[in-house]
Amino acid sequence: MSAAQPSSLPHDPQSTGAQPTSVRLMGVQARAAARVLRSLPTDRKVAALHAIAAGLRANASAILAANAQDVQAAEASGLPEAMVARLRLDARALDGIAADVEAVSRLPDPVGETTPPSTQPSGIRVSTRRVPLGVLGVIYESRPNVTVDVAALAIMSGNAVILRGGRETVRSNAALEDVIHAALREQNLPAHAAQVIRDPARERMLELLKLDDLVDAIIPRGGAGLHRYCVENATVPVIVGGIGVVHIYLDPSFTHDPADVTRAAAIIHNAKVQKPSACNALDTLLIHEQALGTLPDIARDLHASGVTLRADPPAHAVLSAAGIAAEPATAADFGTEFLALTASVRTVASLDEALDFIATHGNHTDVILTRDDAQARRFVQDVDSAAVIVNASPRFNDGGQLGLGAEVAISTQKLHARGPMGLRELTTTKWVVEGNGEVRG
Amino acid sequence: MSAAQPSSLPHDPQSTGAQPTSVRLMGVQARAAARVLRSLPTDRKVAALHAIAAGLRANASAILAANAQDVQAAEASGLPEAMVARLRLDARALDGIAADVEAVSRLPDPVGETTPPSTQPSGIRVSTRRVPLGVLGVIYESRPNVTVDVAALAIMSGNAVILRGGRETVRSNAALEDVIHAALREQNLPAHAAQVIRDPARERMLELLKLDDLVDAIIPRGGAGLHRYCVENATVPVIVGGIGVVHIYLDPSFTHDPADVTRAAAIIHNAKVQKPSACNALDTLLIHEQALGTLPDIARDLHASGVTLRADPPAHAVLSAAGIAAEPATAADFGTEFLALTASVRTVASLDEALDFIATHGNHTDVILTRDDAQARRFVQDVDSAAVIVNASPRFNDGGQLGLGAEVAISTQKLHARGPMGLRELTTTKWVVEGNGEVRG
Secondary structure, eight states, X not given: OOOOOOXXXXXXXXXXXXXOSSHHHHHHXXXXXXXXXXXXOHHHHHHHHHHHHHHHHHTHHXXXXXXXXXXXXXXXXXXXXXXXXXXXOOHHHHHHHHHHHXXXXXXXXXXXXXXXXXXXXXXXXXXXXXXXXXXXXEEEOSOTHHHHHHHHHHHHTTOEEXXXXXXXXXXXXXXXXXXXXXXXXXXXXXXXXXXXXXXXXXXXXXXXXXXXTTOOEEEEESOHHHHHHHHHXXXXXXXXXXXXXEEEEEOGGGSSSHHHHHHHHHHHHHHHHSOTTSTTSOOEEEEEGGGGGGHHHHHHHHHHTTOEEEEOHHHHHHHHHTTOOOEEOOGGGSSOOOXXXXXXXXXXSSHHHHHHHHHHHEEEEEEEEOSOHHHHHHHHHHOOSSEXXXXXXXXXXXXXXXXXXXXXXXXXXXXXXXXXXXXXXXXXXXEEEEEEEEOOO | OOOOOOOSOOOOTTOOOOOOSSHHHHHHHHHHHHHHHTTOOHHHHHHHHHHHHHHHHHTHHHHHHHHHHHHHHHHHTTOOHHHHHHHOOOHHHXXXXXXXXXXXXXXXXXXXXXXXXEEOTTSOEEEEEEEEOOEEEEEEOSOTHHHHHHHHHHHHTTOEEEEEOOGGGHHHHHXXXXXHHHHHHHTTOOGGGEEEOOOOOHHHHHHHHTOTTTOOXXXXXXXXXXXXXXXXXXXXXXXXXXXXXXXXXEOGGGSSSHHHHHHHHHHHHHHHHSXXXXXXXXXXXXXXXXXXXXXXXHHHHHHHTTOEEEEOHHHHHHHHHTTXXXXXXXXXXXXXXXXXXXXXXXXXXXXXXXXXXXXXXXEEEEEEEOSOHHHHHHHHHHOOSSEEEEEEOGGGOSHHHHTOSOOSEEEOSSSSOOEEEOSGGGEEEEEEEEEEEEOOO
């Protein structure tokens, strides 16, 4: 009989962990690892995550030493302090990362969920079964915690992952990969389930983006430039996200009761100030002209927290009359994601005008503050964004806050996943058909 | 107060239907139409489809005249008769297309389905709502029925669609678009809900592929070259499909009872012969060496139907001994989609060898014929293809056969949709959050 054709490189739980010579080879190894991972029972995935968490704690000094080298090199290269801060780990942060891995291990495993079979007229029984995506490519910037978070989410959802972190975290990520590989080997699992591209050259990232015969999805985590680069260069499907303009529409019905004005001010303050660098932070306040009288109350708190308001003429006039500094808005201040303590204010004459504005500029998170249920229903129906929120802060558009437990990224595209992506969004389904000799007529 | 910024071009139900000057303008118009469609109640979508079906019947002579011109031009240009046949419409075919539109109107509308709200620790109530994708771009080859089928599926799922058919069907598609537009206007709906790119230049298709700020998904329907072109050039997310190698593994347990051998022969014959040009037709038979004795019985029927078998040495020897002609297989005959009356045969020593082979070459539809339940379970678990089938023909991997009612395409990628895509696969979800003044702590 014919010799078996070599199907793919076998996974090798005892491999040395030496860096493969090419990203394509990493892809082949990831595919082989994914075949093992996709059939793992939940308890083995949980055990792998526990081993990783234990490894992080046991190897803290080696990881922190590697991280200190990254920090030193980043400082020497003149990287801005804000960037260096994102890169820096300490014992407490590392313990938090290990605890996050343990938290992922407690999430429900979506793999294997099966729909009830339906019998078709032909006699076949049809169901779908939830299965891992296969091999993920995740590209991110300088936070080393992402390396571990994403590896944990990938393994728990039965996927292999190829990680490409920032140039500034190469040593930290290498140390973290060593710990992950040792933990996987200890559990007799393929170390290639989570691989880090250690060569920071952009060409390696480009190879990953074009590996469509081996990688099932690319998930970029970073700024608009990174997402754009992936969309324009990848042949692997990309899940874009994280970028988008956040609006709050304030309806007059939410300003009749002084307690509501206080609530509105608190929501708008929380939306802008709690974490201005987040993608779900407020960018543009759309205020009904009949609610303009409350704008000074809202603006005072923002102003006190250092927020710069860029207001259209009616809003600017109201703020000036109340003695609150604001800049005049230009066209560029609308449809812009600020990622800073800046927000624009635009006056609208109606809910319709607000909806038209959001139809043009929104896609991420949009909020209505209203006491009119019919208006709330119209807003929720008409606004076509990843998250539509009534009477609460846009900052709730977050995997943890929406009940996913953890998130790998926030998608703003519509295919596959929209909004925060948890374990379930790292899976797909396959059709399962059972018959008894049926043929198609 | 400030003047409202023009949010987007308004849809104009009374527009003349003149061809827009650019694909980008079509995209802007499609987006505006999509905003109307996404909130339509089911009955208005049903009425639109009925109006389209009625329009097709009422305008049959104009459509068939345009189609006759396309056919004449195709014949004059020397297009192969098989291609001309795919292009040709007659009164009966057109009536069938209208009936298909009516069938789509009877499918359940997935839009608006909402998950039960969950209250989170913060107090917010969270649910997801099923909504249309928005604007679809569908690129296909010469069958004019696709123009109507896809428009009907798009409208029924609340999406706008931009259609780009083959160069050979320009006149047919223009006539069909005229009918669809008239029907939509009659229903006071935006005609731009379904637009045909009438200019067959490849540059227009390329514009569509790069319209990622306006188009939510590209769905190619055609050969491998078209899919590859889309993947390599699109910045809009692409759902690839239709391409893939189909395997049937025949286990000895399915050959002990002569009735099973008859069933196996019937399934394999159906898989290869019923529609050899289909993507779910058999490519490679993997036969266990202990089942080789039944290969002549299986091959005789195939042979009688004009199938060429390309067999590996053990299979070839068995066929030769039985006096059945077969060609020797080369490496290129495995992992190859034939789309013709050709199939390859490979002998394997075990289920494991079959699984390894499928792990390398499969991703579309794979079948096991077995009487051993444990083997069936292993096959279903390990094979990572869009459809995994036990003891039935691979030809069942089809939207109609699996119970979707209709399909817009068959996806072989893993993101978003896998296997046949019906109305539900043309939708996405959005997060809906209701609060009472909650802010994030």
